[in-house]
Amino acid sequence: MRTAAWTVVGSLLLTGCEFNGWYDVPLPGGAASDGHAYHVTVDFRDVLDLVPQSAVKVDDVTVGAVEKVELDGWHARVRLRIADSVKLPGNAVADLRQTSMLGEKYVALSPPAGTRPVGRLRDGDRIPLSRSGRNPEVEEVLSALSALLNGGGVAQLKTITVELNKALGGREDRVRSLLKQLDTFLGGLDDQRAEIVRALKGVDRLAERLRKEKNTIALAVDTMPPALKVLADQRRDLTKMLTALSGLGRTGTRVVNASRADTVADLKKLRPVLQELNKAGDDLPDSLEILTTYPFPRNATDAVKGDYVNLKITADLDLADLYGNVTGKPGKGGKSPGPGTPRLPGVPTPAPLPSLPSLPSAPPLPSTPPLPSTPSVPSAPPTPSSGSSLLCPPVCTAAYGTGSGSRRLPPGTDTGLAELMLKGMLP
Known part of the structure; x- marks a missing residue:
């Protein structure tokens, strides 16, 4: 009884203080x-x-x-x-x-x-x-363990173990080899992990692109049946074309084999020409550049100051010399200009050209039929008064000029050609 009283008193005292229980x-x-x-x-x-x-x-x-x-x-x-x-x-x-x-x-x-x-x-x-x-x-x-033992399939573990023993019995070496190969395969996959991830990302991008082009792909699929029908209709022609192409290939092979020796021989003959062209080096392009400024050198433009140049030309228009240059016959005095012919003042004597290397003889060309002869130009009819040509009286009389200084044309001169040359010189 005393103990209970002290307990109640202690509780009251504790309740009076800040006490939450x-x-x-x-x-x-x-x-x-x-x-x-x-x-x-x-x-x-x-x-x-x-x-x-x-x-x-x-x-x-x-x-x-x-x-x-x-x-x-x-x-x-x-x-x-x-x-x-x-x-x-x-x-x-x-x-x-x-x-x-x-x-x-x-x-x-x-x-x-x-x-x-x-x-x-x-x-x-x-x-x-x-x-x-x-x-x-x-x-x-404990609840999860109870569920596993009672209805979680633990009873089937024995069956699984027995069946595994039957499947693996006597095949331990094969299973061991399979496990090693599987380990190697998985190791290779692990080494190629970055490439596999990159490939998967590429496939993802491709799938996204295909998704965006879905309408285009659908249109292409809808258009393919008519195209396939056209190909099916043209199958016989395509087969014939491929067969003919095969024959063309065989013919081409036969032609190449037959002309191989001649082609090799032509290339061998072409080799010396190419070698000489190679030896010419930069001289050949430089000589071709002169063609664009002939008869002046290519540096002639450096001497011209402005947009024009003064040029003085002395022309010797002697008819006999002109005619001789055209016909290839001697001119005045019956002589052709020799190496000692004087040149114009101030014109330098050109240097002798270097001797060209001998080139291999070219294969003979097929003969061509002769060209038809050109008809001679008829002379003009004579005038009633003089009986000589109106265009070229001197030619008709086989002489030109008057007085003691008149000269005759060289014997054997083509009067028709001379008439054409002198036509523009008549008054």
Whole structure:
């Protein structure tokens, strides 16, 4: 009776102070409540039977306690008190664990696994649901094990084992070889992982391109049947064409084989010509450049200052010399201009040309039929008064000029050609 009275009195005394019930009484072995601490709130989907004054541990060392557990919507919110000496990153994670199979629950804080720690956990911070979790309960493990043993197919393990023994019995070497080849294959795939990824990305881009061109592809598919019908209708002609092409190939091969010796001989004969052209070097292009400025040298334009040049020409228009140059017969005095013929003053004597290398004789050309002879030009009819040609009286009389200085044309002169030459010289 006395004990009950003291219990009631103690309860009344405790009720009169700031006391929230037995949850404010620290548990044996818990963290010390004195000293400086900071508070952190953690959201859990399920706290099971976690109660206030439960331990808060870091690396299995008690660093604080649970102050309050409350419901916030469809999840639980737990307020933790942690000693100031505990330094945790700002992205720390919280897990609900159990000391043993039948032990108490506690909150374990730790840095994030596989992620770089960021910042520092401070007073008033909150750990969201994405960084909290819990371990499975013993009841959940036993329930899952019971489901596996009773209806999870464990009874079929014996059948599977027996059948595997039958399938592999006597084939251990083949299975071992298969496993080695499979290991090599998987190793090759692992080595080519980057290429495989690149190929898959290429296939993805191709699929995307095909998706964009879906209408065009559909139009092409709709257009293909008429085209295939045309090909089917022309199959006989295509076959005939291919057969004729095969015959053409055989004929071409036969022609090439027959003319091979002649082609090789022609190339051998062409070789000396090409060698001489090669020896000519830059002289041949330089000589071709002179053709564009003939009869002047190509540097003649350097001496011209302005857009015109004064040129003095002395022309000897002696008819006998002109006629002799045309017909190839001697001119005045019956002599052709020799090497000692005087040249114009101020004109340098050209240097002798270098001797050209002998070229191989060209193959004989086929004979051509002779050209028909050109009819001679008829002379003009004589005038009634003099009886000589109106165009060329001197030619008709076989002489030109008057007085003692008159000269006659050389014997054998073509009078028709002379008449044409003198036609423009008559008054």
